[in-house]
Amino acid sequence: MIPSLRRYGNQLIGMPTPIGHALGGIAAGTLIGGAAETDGDRSRLVRWLALLAVLGMLPDADFLVGAHREASHSVGAVLLVVGGGVLVVPRQPRIWAATGAAYLTHVVLDWLGTDTVAPFGLMALWPIDTAFYMSSVELFHPVCRQYWLVGCWASLGRAVAVELAVIGPFAAVGLVRTGLRRRRSRDRSG
Numbered sequence: 001m002i003p004s005l006r007r008y009g010n011q012l013i014g015m016p017t018p019i020g021h022a023l024g025g026i027a028a029g030t031l032i033g034g035a036a037e038t039d040g041d042r043s044r045l046v047r048w049l050a051l052l053a054v055l056g057m058l059p060d061a062d063f064l065v066g067a068h069r070e071a072s073h074s075v076g077a078v079l080l081v082v083g084g085g086v087l088v089v090p091r092q093p094r095i096w097a098a099t100g101a102a103y104l105t106h107v108v109l110d111w112l113g114t115d116t117v118a119p120f121g122l123m124a125l126w127p128i129d130t131a132f133y134m135s136s137v138e139l140f141h142p143v144c145r146q147y148w149l150v151g152c153w154a155s156l157g158r159a160v161a162v163e164l165a166v167i168g169p170f171a172a173v174g175l176v177r178t179g180l181r182r183r184r185s186r187d188r189s190g
């Protein structure tokens, strides 16, 4: 067990931070969807990136309904997001795939995380299966919520550093590719 886990016990919550999840959404969404249909427009591009970040973080909104890491953290929920895309933008399969992938990163990253609260893991295969799944990798550190403790901030800093090191490069490649595409489409229209 990680020493900080022993120290903080149930004050720790598993899984990546919202920063890691936002980066994951942006990474997958831009690698698959690039600048989407933003046509070189800066404010549309910012809204697209914000949407990807929100989709990366969205499954944790289940905290609000007290059903954490259940149906919202599953491939079934990913399919619902894709279905929503089909309804909203019927002729944009790249956007369906990019938004679905942004949401899926949350499920995958949580699966690779460290869980300290039972039931451990997530209901990844809902609605086919309601069992909780957890990888044994524990790649991402648990997140301390006792923000008034110095040691808590140190553990939070370590958690974010690992997320930036693992997810950051993918997000950087996605953003650079998106920027290049935006420039090309601006050159075409200019």
Ligand SMILES: [Zn+2]
Binding pocket: 015, 059, 060, 069, 073, 106, 110
């Ligand atoms: Zn989560």
